[in-house]
Amino acid sequence: MTTLTEEEAARLRERHPIHELMSCGPAALEERARTLRDEQAHGRTRLLIDSVINAAAADLAHLVDMPLAELLESADETLKWTMLAYLASIRYRPAQLELSARCAAEAYLMVVLHDTARGRTLEKPGDIRLVNRAVNDAEWMVGHAVGWGALANGVISENRLGTLGLTEHPKELGLEVVAALWSAVDSHAREIGYQEGYAAGYGLTRLHGAEARKGTDRTGTSERPQAASKVVVVPHAQLSREMRKESGVGDIIGAALPLVPARGLAEARKDLLAGHPHAAAAIEQMLGDLAEGHPVRIRPVLLVGPPGAGKSRLCRDALDALGIPFAPVDAGTTMDHGLTGAPRRWRDAYPSTPLRLFAQHDVANPGIVLDELEKAGHSSAGSIHDPLLSLLEPLSSRSWRDHFLDAEIDASHLVWLCTANSTSGIPAPLLNRLRVLRVPLPSAAHVPALADRIRLDILGERSLDPGMEPPLDAEELETLTAAFGQEGSLRNLRRYVEAVLDARASLARRN
Incomplete structure (x- = not known):
């Protein structure tokens, strides 16, 4: 050492x-x-x-x-x-x-x-x-x-x-530009280039480029799909048969995993705007990256807004609407190894968060919802900011090292949605890798739509059939709006809706 x-x-x-x-x-x-x-x-x-x-x-x-x-x-x-x-x-x-x-x-x-x-x-x-x-x-x-x-x-x-x-x-x-150059070069050609020098690698690259151009017409328009439907996220890894089975990641080594495509974007946009009317601008910018039928790929997003603005819920609802499985990560309590995984030489070894998502869901573009990014702590175990610098960079994430496998994996297709109450405390290099979108607190005009969504959530948590419960009536909505004020927190609005539903239940019991 x-x-x-x-x-x-x-x-x-x-x-x-x-x-x-x-x-x-x-x-x-x-x-x-x-x-x-x-x-x-x-x-x-x-x-x-x-x-x-x-x-x-x-x-x-x-x-x-x-x-x-x-x-x-x-x-x-x-x-x-x-x-x-x-x-x-x-x-x-x-x-x-x-x-x-x-x-x-x-x-x-x-x-x-x-x-x-x-x-x-x-x-x-x-x-x-x-x-x-x-x-x-x-x-x-x-x-x-x-x-x-x-x-x-x-x-x-x-x-x-x-x-x-x-x-x-x-x-x-x-x-x-750099990432496109590297992705255009056959991986075998790169390996030869490393081993034998630039000339050999360059020669193989030209051969590979000639093969690739066979699928292109005279106008330069490729006949291939614009984006690959499958990606090998773990090309190689040295794992024993027992460890492959025990870790649960053995099946994805060398396997091509599908990329979840964007389907029903118009309906997804409609549902998200209905559930988060105060965040319309952020929703439009997030979904603006997507094209119907193409793999879901969103530039890393940081939603910034005051507590109670519904940032975390918006992230989850967006990924659910797009059919993207995801893992929630609390930046305030997660050190760097929480993302990178623990090496196998440790007694309590475990795969990185991206690797676990690949193995659990068998897709190459799962999501990670990273909450309260500005509260990430520092200790001898490191900060979550450190691995994020390479995970959020398009070039380095293509060959990101998983500590558990001690091998490089392709994490470039992950969908990153982060939240923070402010950008203070987030290092500039990390902030530079994120697209910052503002989410304001909802206003009184948003109460009817938000209250109805909250009502359905509460009924689901109480195992009650929404069909057996009438929607909030005009008097109840007026009461909720008056209690909410001109602008307020969704957490407060939830407490108000719970009080209305409790009053309904109490009245039903008395009758």
């Missing part, structure tokens, strides 16, 4: 300003630039910053070049890259090229830092997290490097969401 030296740990902790800047949008970058401007002691520097910002805002690129060149001659790293990141976000091509090159360099440096610990068995959880963070940051920087480089050259993305400019999400689209 070894530890990192102080010098190695320091190098792994340090990060170039570009890492933090890449999680900011144009408005935040402009605000940072203006804040740095106010902190400058030299009037000439403040003047140059103002000139650059004003010319860029007016879309006068030719007036940016000279003051920017003079500014960068004396600017420190933070000011330099803040200005370049802001200019890149508003389509200044030279800055986009600079960002692409800097991110590519950072990806390389992160890999080099990771290699300092290769082959060692680290005993400190903090050391392990630093090494893992280096790999995650490298993947993040690769996405930005490709995305900004593509944007600088006027590329657009044709994907399942249609035609998208790279301006809004260069990192996500950059990772799509």
